Amino acid sequence: MKEYDVIVLGGGPAGGAVAAPLADAGRRVAMIEADAFGGVCPLRGCNPKKVLLAGAEAAHMAGSMLGTGLTGSMAIDWSALMRFTRSFVDPVPERARAAYADKGIDTFLGRAAFVDPHVVEVQDNRLTAKVICVCVGLEPSPLPVPGAEAMPVSDDFLSMESLPRRALFIGGGFIAFELAHIAHHAGSEVTLLNRSDRVLRRFDPMLADDLIRASRDIGIDVRLDAPVRSVERIGEGWRVRAGNNVPIDFDADMAFNCTGRRPAIDRLNLDAAGVEFGPLGIAVNNRMQSVSNPHVYAVGDVADQGAALTPVATIQGQTAVANILNPSSATVNYSGIPSVCFTLPPLAGVGLLEEEARERGLSFTVRETDLSAAFSWKRLNQSYARARVLIDESGDRILGAHILGHNAEEMINLFALAIRNEIPLSRLRDTVWAYPTCGYQVKYMV
Known part of the structure; x- marks a missing residue:
């Protein structure tokens, strides 16, 4: 012993x-x-996902700029990216x-x-x-439907030696969406199946809906209200039957269970x-x-x-x-912890969701900003960019901040700093921000 x-x-x-x-x-x-x-x-x-995302980010940015002075095409060499x-x-x-x-x-x-x-x-x-x-x-977590016992999961996607021509992801959380975006920008035909009409429940539902539209616009086949009924191995590929009243068969070269952990x-x-x-x-x-x-x-x-x-x-x-x-010396403070879904565009949030603030009976307003019309996003030809910030004017504080769009994963840290350290709203409004940057837009978001 x-x-x-x-x-x-x-x-x-x-x-x-x-x-x-x-x-x-x-x-x-x-x-x-x-x-x-x-x-x-x-x-x-986190780490291998973000490295793979680097190629997708480059492809996404280049694709957004086509027709605005950028020509040609960009392709991801999956094997080289995996190395x-x-x-x-x-x-x-x-x-x-x-x-x-x-x-x-x-x-x-x-x-x-x-x-x-x-x-x-x-x-x-x-x-x-x-x-x-x-x-x-x-x-x-296992997917409790017939035939799903041996399905690949996110771990398998992050170590794939070759990219499937058709990739299918089951789930509506950040793992399913992130991998779907990576696969799409790397060249796969991508389908995402979610059992309900609500995805990314940790994030602002309006911005999550924007992300669904952005995903569909680039060619990802997002299917909502599509609970999986069965999974079957078909030769070297997979057949997933999903849907409510009249289930549909979806065939793919690789199908991944991303329903949670x-x-x-x-x-x-x-x-x-x-x-x-x-x-x-x-x-x-x-x-x-x-x-x-x-x-x-x-x-x-x-x-x-x-x-x-x-x-x-x-x-x-x-x-x-x-x-x-030193027993009983400390407790955990969960205030102001940001979350990010690393899609393209990324979706980020910190603090309370609107529904949570209402459930607590808090008095607040929601300040919504169309970031796609702001210079730092418009210059990159980004169509999907929006922010929703929950403001308590009488308390001089920010209750929550939610951002979809380029650089959202970095901007959310500014709001995390403010919420966790209880920086007054008035002090944020008094801050001088560098221009032209994404952070400069905070002065209009609060």
Whole structure:
């Protein structure tokens, strides 16, 4: 039996946010990773997706400028782009493991399971610690329809050696939309199926509808109210039957289940540790402690609170570390955390949605701005660009901001700064912005 002060289950951003500062503080730390050190974000999520998006962004910008002085065509070499992507991804596991070793953290590769509230088992090793922190993240959710058991998921798309001529994505969240846009701009014929008439529920519904129109305008076949009925392997391709009253068959060379992810907790044997959990993950308090076992913490996507975002995992990890070092010293502040759907154009939001503000009975106005008519978007010939900002005049504050269009992913950080740090609306209006920039438009958005 090996003894530690803290055992961290998971070697991704959440696990790193806990393990590294605890090791720096002199604690004896062990980290157990089931797959590869680095986690989903740098290996099978944010980072490879953004590298692939670089080619799509270039193609999108060039396409928008055709007829305004730009001629010719641009094509993506998928194999070359994938090699470039792997140059970011492949070195991560060994570098991450080496970085933890340099801090004196013992690392173990394998699936961990609780034996009792203070003991976990991995391979042939049993480890014990006063505190155990679960940071194992999410895994793709199965699609509960006949034939879908072996469907590829987003992980598979991000490691494809060749691009399918026809690609189909099932889901209406940011993963489905992002991959659909990448595939389209890389040259695939793309279909996206969503079971309801509402997509991207984390984002402003009006701007989400704009994004649907923008997607259709470039040739992505977005089908709403199209629940999947069955999935069938047809030769080297796939046939997906979807729809309500009269289902339609959609054929594709590759079809991807992008309907969501679930907490990766099935094999942890949490019952042996007395840890309460549910469909959203491990039940935790605002100090990131298990509500049923205070010696166990859960951080990142596996916890049942906070959005499934890497920056959220970071602040949750900081909170857990503070409480492990000094019990009951810190709670998580979820104010002003932005979300981005990296489509083309991108969709971003921070703070309250309009429906959330109304449910809280808040007094506010919505200031809507057609950014496509503003210089910084018009010069790029961008047809889809709009902002909706929720303003509380009497409280001198911004309640929420939602942006669709070029550079939305950067502009939203300005509003995140204002909301999280409670910068008065009047101070934003008094700010002098550089011109001509996208940020300059903030003075008209507030």
